Amino acid sequence: MGQCCSSKPAVPPPETGYLTKGEETSKYEGEGPFYITHKTDLSTVRYAEKGIASEKETPKQTIPVLLKKAADVAPDKPALKIEWPVPELKDDGSGLESLPADQWKTWTFKEYYEDVQIVAKAMIKLGLNSL
Numbered sequence: 484m485g486q487c488c489s490s491k492p493a494v495p496p497p498e499t500g501y502l503t504k505g506e507e508t509s510k511y512e513g514e515g516p517f518y519i520t521h522k523t524d525l526s527t528v529r530y531a532e533k534g535i536a537s538e539k540e541t542p543k544q545t546i547p548v549l550l551k552k553a554a555d556v557a558p559d560k561p562a563l564k565i566e567w568p569v570p571e572l573k574d575d576g577s578g579l580e581s582l583p584a585d586q587w588k589t590w591t592f593k594e595y596y597e598d599v600q601i602v603a604k605a606m607i608k609l610g611l612n613s614l
Contacts, residue, residue: 507534547603550596558593 509529511517519526530538553562567588572579590598606612 504534506532507536509536547599550592550599554592554596556592559591561589562592562595563590564588 509531511529517529528538528543530536530541533539535541553560564584564587566582570579570582
């Protein structure tokens with residue numbers, strides 16, 4: 484996928500630099516707050532009138548939907564890597580070197596999506612599905 488939240492290829496900045504026009508930026512009007520902290524609160528998606536930050540170009544999507552899209556489009560591509568097992572620390576506390584990247588535990592997008600589904604179902608079975 485290569486970028487967050489959009490299926491469109493990255494577009495180089497305009498000749499004028501990285502600044503965008505007012506209608507291409509999200510609006511934060513009013514006094515706020517512009518964040519949420521309680522688990523039952525809902526956040527408002529603020530869109531720009533046009534451009535990549537507009538609802539037309541980047542509609543609302545959940546993380547599970549994006550993960551499913553990635554699993555469908557690139558099932559065998561690496562999605563997540565962790566250094567496992569972690570190398571032992573030497574007795575004197577020095578010399579901790581990272582394993583070569585090809586020895587890290589890797590999940591493909593398909594494996595990652597499947598594991599998320601398993602964990603989600605387990606959480607629902609435990610009664611953790613309600614806010």
